[in-house]
Structure formats: structure tokens, C-alpha cells
Amino acid sequence: MCYSFLCFSPWDEAPYKDATERTTQGNLTLKGFLSEWALMTMLDPRGSLANLLYIGYGGNPASALHVTRRRSVDRKKQQTERNVFHCLVFGPKNAGKSTLLNSFIGRPFSESHEPTAGERYAVNVVDQPGGNKKTLILREIPEDGVKKFLSNKESLSSSDVAVFVYDSSDEYSWKRSNELLVEVARHGEESGYGVPSLIIAAKDDLDPHPRSVQNSVRVCQELGIGASIPVSSKLGDMNNVFCRILSAAEHPHLNIPETVAGREHKQFRQLFNHSLLFMSVGAAFALVGMAALRAYGGRRNSSR
Incomplete structure (x- = not known):
């Protein structure tokens, strides 16, 4: 590949190693090569630019990287201009997180x-309807690493x-x-960095637990997010899950879960803001009334 003539490869160690699609001979595919660049640019933009110059990039270094606007602005505008999306993957042990990542980069089911020891990344280019291509980076967070x-x-x-x-x-x-x-x-909700969220029901080839199915429907409705997505890596039936993850990321104002505490806090803030508005309007009327009364009193005094 492109690094075969160099004395080193920047992707021989974690988190880049085994993070992308490869051929049966272990070489990077074109998608894998582009995906590695995207992952390095997200994690280490300076290193990405340095390696780009190292392999002979002759363009303007300032134009090699594109800085996107803040995600909070994307949520307000209800759209995003990003081409690379970062997805966090949570779940308990043995839920199917690693299998999901393996499916994403074309690894066979095992x-x-x-x-998984520590965090792990998987990145690939996703073909969307209409011929658009977006890069999706999956980051697996182990259950025992969530607190940290x-x-x-x-x-x-x-994210x-x-x-x-x-x-x-x-x-x-x-x-x-x-x-x-x-x-x-x-x-x-507490940090102000709420993100669109999806629930993935893995191992759909097994008999689903009835209570889990019922509860997942209820929870999705209560939190205001989309229904859970059933997938089976074993059967190769991924239910278009990666395109659906991208779709959620491209609509940053939707599918953001709202807890009971968050909903109550939101209602309190709205009530508080309405109260302030009412008090401000009342104070304004009082000032106008006092000004009118003074003007009327001054007119009466001048007419005597």
C-alpha cells in the first residue's frame, strides 16, 4: 500500500491496528486506507498532517484539514455539514458490541x-442512498470503563x-x-452535550426475551427516541444499522433521550423564564403608569 516504501507505518499499533477493512491477505483496502486517515485526523490531527507531509503532500497544509462548526450549532440549525461522524458504542458485557464493530469492517462472525480490553475503534466508509459516502467511526466503551x-x-x-x-x-x-x-x-443533560441515541437489539437469531421486547418499546417512547433496531451478525442481517446510525448523526436535534429529571428541569426553566417575562412586563407597565401619572400631575399644576 501507500506506506510500503516507508520505514514505518503510523497504523501498526492501537488504536489504528485492526480498526479498518482489510483484504484476505491483510492489506488495507481503499476504504480502509481512507478510514485510517479519518481516524488519525480525529484522534491526532497534528500527527495526521505530519504524516501527510511525510509522504509528499505538496498542497497547502492549511487546506488539508477542514475544521467543522461546533456540534451545539449543528443542533440549533438542525443540520450538519460533517462528512466524518463519531459514534459511541455502549452496552453490557457479552451484549454484542465487539461483534457489531467486526461486522462493520467486514470481519467474519465468530x-x-x-x-475487549480497553476501548476499541472501528471505522469505515458507508455508502448512502443517492451515492453519498460518509465515514463512520465506532468507538466501543467497555462496561467497566463507562464510569471513568x-x-x-x-x-x-x-460525539x-x-x-x-x-x-x-x-x-x-x-x-x-x-x-x-x-x-x-x-x-x-447535565453537561449540555446530549447526543442522538439508538438502541440495538443484538443476537436477533436467538429467541427474544418477551419482557425485554415490551420494556424496550416503553423505554424508547418514554425517552423520545426511535424503536430499537434488531440485528443478527451471525445471520448477516444487520438491518441497515450503520446507515441508520449515520442518519441519526446527520439529524443532531432528533433522538436525544430526555429523562424524567431532565424533563422536569426543562419544565422548571420554562416556568421560571415565563415568570421573569411576566415580571418584566409588569414592571414595564408600572413604570409607564408612574410616568403617565407624573405627566398628568405636572399638567394639572401648570394649568392652575
Whole structure:
């Protein structure tokens, strides 16, 4: 590939190694090559630019990277101009998070389960209807790493969307995934960095747990997000999930979960703002009335 003539490759170590699509011989595909650049640019923009110059880029370095506007502005404008989207993947152990990432980069399904040690990335170019191409970066957050991740107030600020994976045949898996969803949603409400969220019901080839199905429908309605998406990596039936993740990211004002506490806080703020407005209008009327009274009194005195 492009780095075959160099003495090193910047993608031989984590988190870049095994993060993209490769051929059966282990070489990067074109999509994989472009995806590695996108991942490095997100994680290490200076390193990405340095490597670009190292391989002979002759253009203006300032034009090599495109700085997009803040995500908070995207939410207000209800649209985004991004071509690269960052998705957080949450879920309990053995829910199917790693399998989801493997499917995304074309890895074959495996029955064996190896717990993920630390965070992991998977990135690929997604073909959308109409011929558009967008790059999606999946970042797996291990269950035991969620607390540390959320300890940073701005942990969600660089993310465009979040998905919550659970084993559809396991009731506990659903309960834990729901807890993580509420936990992340609260963090978003408190920090101001709420993100569109989707629920993924993995292992759809197994018999679904009836109570989990019912509860997932109820929770989605209560939080104001879309219905859970059933997928089966084993059967290769991914239900167009990656395009649906991209679609959620491209509409940053939708599918943002709203907890009960967040809803009550929002209602309190609205009531408080209305009260301030009422008090301001009342004060304005009082001032106008006093001014009119003084003018009337002055006119009477002058007429005597």
C-alpha cells in the first residue's frame, strides 16, 4: 500500500491496528486506507498532517484539514455539514458490541467470545442512498470503563451519536443497557452535550426475551427516541444499522433521550423564564403608569 516504501507505518499499533477493512491477505483496502486517515485526523490531527507531509503532500497544509462548526450549532440549525461522524458504542458485557464493530469492517462472525480490553475503534466508509459516502467511526466503551469515561464533563462533546447494544435474548442484558442509556442521557443533560441515541437489539437469531421486547418499546417512547433496531451478525442481517446510525448523526436535534429529571428541569426553566417575562412586563407597565401619572400631575399644576 501507500506506506510500503516507508520505514514505518503510523497504523501498526492501537488504536489504528485492526480498526479498518482489510483484504484476505491483510492489506488495507481503499476504504480502509481512507478510514485510517479519518481516524488519525480525529484522534491526532497534528500527527495526521505530519504524516501527510511525510509522504509528499505538496498542497497547502492549511487546506488539508477542514475544521467543522461546533456540534451545539449543528443542533440549533438542525443540520450538519460533517462528512466524518463519531459514534459511541455502549452496552453490557457479552451484549454484542465487539461483534457489531467486526461486522462493520467486514470481519467474519465468530462464536467465541473474547472480552475487549480497553476501548476499541472501528471505522469505515458507508455508502448512502443517492451515492453519498460518509465515514463512520465506532468507538466501543467497555462496561467497566463507562464510569471513568463519564467522569469527564466534556466526554460527549466530540460525539455525534451513541448506540446502546444489548443481547435480545437476555433480560439482564437489556436492563443493564437501559441503565447505561439513562446514565449517559443524564450526563448529556447535565453537561449540555446530549447526543442522538439508538438502541440495538443484538443476537436477533436467538429467541427474544418477551419482557425485554415490551420494556424496550416503553423505554424508547418514554425517552423520545426511535424503536430499537434488531440485528443478527451471525445471520448477516444487520438491518441497515450503520446507515441508520449515520442518519441519526446527520439529524443532531432528533433522538436525544430526555429523562424524567431532565424533563422536569426543562419544565422548571420554562416556568421560571415565563415568570421573569411576566415580571418584566409588569414592571414595564408600572413604570409607564408612574410616568403617565407624573405627566398628568405636572399638567394639572401648570394649568392652575
